Amino acid sequence: MIELDGLTKRFGSKVAVDHLSFQVRPGMVTGFLGPNGAGKSTTMRMMLDLDNPTSGSVRIDGKHYRDLQEPLKYIGALLEAGSMHGGRSAYNNLLCLAQSNRIPASRVSEVLDTVGLTSVAKKKTKGFSLGMGQRLGIASALLGDPEILMFDEPVNGLDPEGIHWIRNLMRTLASQGRTIFVSSHLMSEMALTADHLIVIGQGRLLADTSMADFIHQNSRSFVRLRSPDRERLREVLRTAGFTPIDSGDGVVEIDGATTEQLGELAARHGLVLHELSAQRASLEEAFMQMTVGSVEYHAHSEPVPEDVRPPPPGWGQSRPQSQSRKGV
Numbered sequence: 157m158i159e160l161d162g163l164t165k166r167f168g169s170k171v172a173v174d175h176l177s178f179q180v181r182p183g184m185v186t187g188f189l190g191p192n193g194a195g196k197s198t199t200m201r202m203m204l205d206l207d208n209p210t211s212g213s214v215r216i217d218g219k220h221y222r223d224l225q226e227p228l229k230y231i232g233a234l235l236e237a238g239s240m241h242g243g244r245s246a247y248n249n250l251l252c253l254a255q256s257n258r259i260p261a262s263r264v265s266e267v268l269d270t271v272g273l274t275s276v277a278k279k280k281t282k283g284f285s286l287g288m289g290q291r292l293g294i295a296s297a298l299l300g301d302p303e304i305l306m307f308d309e310p311v312n313g314l315d316p317e318g319i320h321w322i323r324n325l326m327r328t329l330a331s332q333g334r335t336i337f338v339s340s341h342l343m344s345e346m347a348l349t350a351d352h353l354i355v356i357g358q359g360r361l362l363a364d365t366s367m368a369d370f371i372h373q374n375s376r377s378f379v380r381l382r383s384p385d386r387e388r389l390r391e392v393l394r395t396a397g398f399t400p401i402d403s404g405d406g407v408v409e410i411d412g413a414t415t416e417q418l419g420e421l422a423a424r425h426g427l428v429l430h431e432l433s434a435q436r437a438s439l440e441e442a443f444m445q446m447t448v449g450s451v452e453y454h455a456h457s458e459p460v461p462e463d464v465r466p467p468p469p470g471w472g473q474s475r476p477q478s479q480s481r482k483g484v
Contacts, residue, residue, distance in 0.1 A: 157181055157335055158203060158304060162212035165198050165359075172198045174359035175212065180337045182303070185330045187350030187367070188339040195359040196339050197235070200308055204233055216304060228257040228300030234293040235308045242282030246273055246292050249281060250299060259300055267295040272321075286313030294322065304335040311345055323349050343440035367439070374442035378409045379418055382431035392425050393418075407431070 158180035165173040173195040180186045190196045201207040203214045205221040216224060216231050224230050240249045250264045268277050271291040276284075281292060290313045297305055307326070311319045326349055330336045340346050353370050355363040363370055378401075383389040386406055393400045393410065398418075401409040410418060415434050422429050 157217060158337060159215045159218075160199075160203075160212070161215075163199065163202060163209050163214060164211045165195070165202060165207060166210045172359055173202070173209075176356065176359070176361055177212075178354055178361060178364050180304075180335055180354070181352075182335040183330060183333050184351040185326050185336045185338060185349055186352045186354060187346045188337060188354050188356075189343075189346065190356040190362075193358075194356050196356065197308065199356070200233075200235060200306060200337075200339065203306065204231075204235070206235075226257040226259075226300070228253065228259065228302065230300070230302055231304040231306065232297030232300060232302045233306040233308075234290075234297045234310060235306070236293075240281045240289065240292060240296075243280060245278050245280055246284075246295075247277040249292065250296060253296055253299055257300055263299060263301070267298045270298060270325075271295045287315060287318055290314055291318070294325075302334075305329060305337070307336075307338040309340055310338060311340065311342060319345065347439040371436065371439055371442045377434070377436045378411050379413055379415055380431055380433045380435055381408045381410065381418060381422070381429060382406050383408075383422070383427055383429050385427060388425075389422070389427055392421065392427065396421055409435075 160176050160178055163173055163176040164171070176195075176199060188196055188200075198207060202209050203216070203221065214220070221227060221231070240246075241252075244252070246268065247264060250267065251261060253259075254261060254264055265274070265277070268274050271294050273288065273291055273295065276288065281289065284292065290310070294307070294310065297307065305326075310322050310326075314322060323345065326336050326338060330351070338346075338349065347367070350367055352366055353363060354361070355370070363374075365373070380403075381389060381393075382405075386408065389408060390400045393408070398410050398413060401411075403409050415432055419429070419432050422432070
C-alpha cells in the first residue's frame, strides 16, 4: 500500500503539491487524474524519493522509499520510458537493474518475454521505437516481481494491441492482490482500466472515490425517448410529473427516471417508441465537470499574424508600368 500524509512541494513561490493525503490500496487499479500542471508527476516523483517534499511524507508498505532494501522487490515504476542507456541492449539494461537489487538473472528473460521483447533482447535500445521503449520500461517495473506498481502514461506509444495488453496486464496484477497506481490523460482507456480514482487539481485533492461514484456524482444521467407522436409523448410525460427536454431530431430527454418506468408509461398509453435508452456521461465528461475550476493552462484562439495571413486577391500579379517603383 502507498500512503501519502500531507504531502506538499513548493518550487519557490509556486505550490506544486498542496497537502495531499490519500492511500493507494491493494487489489485494485487506482487511476491518478488531473489537468496538465496539477502536480501528478511531481507527486509520483516524491513517492520514489526522486524529489524531496517540502513537508509531509510518503510511505511504501510503511517505509520511506529510501529505506527500502532492494526497492525493486517492493515497488516497480515506469515514469520515463526513455531513461534506459541507449548504448546497452535491452537485456543488459535490465540485467544491470537486476544485479543492483539482487534479482536472479533468469528474471530478465522472463519479463522480456512478458512484454514481448524477446526477439530484440540483444539489440541496443537507442534504436527502439517509442512503443518498444515503453514495453522495456514496463519490463523494468515488473523485474523485481513487486507487490506495488506505478505507471505514468503507460500506453504512450503503444499500438492498439499493446494498449489492450497493458490494460489486461494491470487488471490481472490487481486481481492477484497487488497495488496498481496509474496516471493517464486517456480518459477512455482509464474508464476501461481503473476501479478507483484519485483526482487532483492545482496540487490539491479533488476526489478519492470509486469510478462508478465519480461518474455518478459529476455527470448527468438521463433517458432518451423518440416517438413518431412526439407531442402526445410530451403531454403524457408532463402529466406523469416528468419534465421533457427537447434535444433535437425528435428526441426527448428525461432526468430522474429509469427506462423501465418510461417504457411502462408509454405502453399504458399506447405510445410507439422508436428509441428508449439510458444515457450516462463518460469519464471524460465527468472529469471535465470536476476539474473545470482547476485547469491551469487554457488554450485561446489568437488572431492570425499579418505575415501568415493569405495574400489579398490579385497579390503578386504584374502591375502596370506606371505603378512600379520610381527611381530604379
